[in-house]
Amino acid sequence: MNPDALAELVRDVARDVLTERELDLSALPADAGVERPRNPEHGDYATNVALRTAKKAGVPPRDLATWLAEALAARDGIAAAEIAGPGFINLRLAADAQGAVVGDVLAHGTAFGAGDELAGQKLNLEFVSANPTGPVHLGGTRWAAVGDALGRVLQARGAAVTREYYVNDAGAQIDHFASSLIAAATGGPTPDNGYGGAYVGEIAQRLVAANPGVLDLPEAERHRVFRDTGVALMLEEMRSSLHAFGTDFDVWFSELSLHASGAVQESVGQLKDSGALYEKDGAWWLRSTEQGDDKDRVVIKSDGSPAYIAGDIAYLRDKRARGFDRCIYMLGADHHGYTVRLKAVAAAFGDDPSVVEVLIGQLVNLVRGGEPVRMSKRAGTIVTLEDFVDAVGVDAARYSLVRSSVDSTLDVDLDVISRQTSDNPVFYVQYAHARLSSLARNAADLGLTPGESYGLLEHPREGDLIRTLGGFPEVVRSAAELREPHRVARYLETLASAYHKFYDSCRVLPMGDEEISELHRARLALCVAARQVLANGLALMGVSAPERM
RNA sequence: GCCCCCGUAGCUCAGGGGAUAGAGCGUCGCCCUCCGGAGGCGAAAGCGCAGGUUCGAAUCCUGCCGGGGGCACCA
Known part of the structure; x- marks a missing residue:
């Protein structure tokens, strides 16, 4: 039961x-x-x-x-x-009623933990969305891990999930990026407000190599090529490092395309016509105060050009037109003020503001030997996703970011994570899986097969383990409902602990030439079930379940 | 000044109103005649403060204190 x-x-x-x-x-x-x-x-x-x-x-x-x-x-x-x-x-x-959970797990296999209460819901998950002016840094990496894990959890409970990356390829930052690339290519100094990391030189070099003669183009033309090609190269690099991290997006959505296609103009026009926007001081304003904002926000500036939020208006309209029931935005704490604005955009279209759901992730702090490490994209002293993965590997990187609530600021000590010792709980969980895999191999060698006499599993630690296994679906369900994938990680640590305790007290394989009994077979079934749930949980976090370590 | 997040063990963090608040790491002391000791057992050690709601509060509400992050016709 x-x-x-x-x-x-x-x-x-x-x-x-x-x-x-x-x-x-x-x-x-x-x-x-x-x-x-x-x-x-x-x-x-x-x-x-x-x-x-x-x-x-x-x-x-x-x-x-x-x-x-x-x-x-x-x-x-x-x-x-x-x-x-x-x-x-x-x-x-009763032991047999409780033990039936083992049979449940074995019957459902990789689907144990899945559910269908979100079936029919179409969810858009937008996360990372870092500007294509530099590598993904630690803050984005947190979302790359958490957002992807959340997507997996939501899918496990039946939702149709689209992972989406909003590419901020319009605006002044992009021009600064282009100027920086040109400066690097021509040996000039990094411009004010420019980007000076080593990656800028590398991209400039690749860009020039792939486009011979680009430096001889007229200035405006040259700038355009550096901007467009530079962004494309940068994005390709980000995409590949995210892919290596185990996070893949279904849609890379260009902000520039919203302007180029006229979608911005259309959607803003729609809101003007409906009276959702009002004109004041030569500008057009969004009534964001109605959602609790400090003041209304400018959508169209008095010079007629669109403010940043105009893109968001077109973007949300596009998402809704694509049929998403909920649009989940995962933003850094430095953008928390954006929550009410996005809800105001939804309200302006006549939607329930709750179609916009904003998750705010607190920042990740880097510490090295107790000293805080300053991050600055422009100075190039950043720790990137790739640096992080190089230091600790994908599994430890993802796990360490997913196992905590996004409400908590996270301190990551580079000295500790660089040591690659078993400081990280991911090893504890993965070890349990590896140990169980080894056990399965040994059982196969002995000709031991799982049995169904679950009523024989009466040891207190067998009961603990069984009840822990039985709790997994509810953990996944609540992780999905609350958008808190870290619950799965914490659960896995509990499960690994319950398994290790069981294993310490209960002999699974027959000793020496002992005859195989129904108890051996029932315990093996319990172990197979535990291994299955560990694997299912790790999969939800995008962390590997190794057979050997 | 206003808004958001946090304050739980030495450190990093869990804990959706329930009984004696947990884990990893660190410290101290134990446990290998065969299934992976990357494990298990035990000890020391904690809810920032003050009110309120409740049969019951780490959890919900208010205030204060402390830390972090925001408050653009920037993107």
């Missing part, structure tokens, strides 16, 4: 009891369920349903708990139901 089934049973019994006692059925919370108590003495599962229902039903919690416990104890699969404290009911499952 998995937690869902048990919760269903509890609600079922509660309805029976309330009906029988002629109490108010609506007192029962719809989400009444079970939880795993911290203290093992409190049973396999516990429910607070009596506490939550008693007041509204008008009966003392302990009385209600008593009735519920009696009724629960009589049900199949429940070995014991005891009242504790103010009205908790502590439940113990």
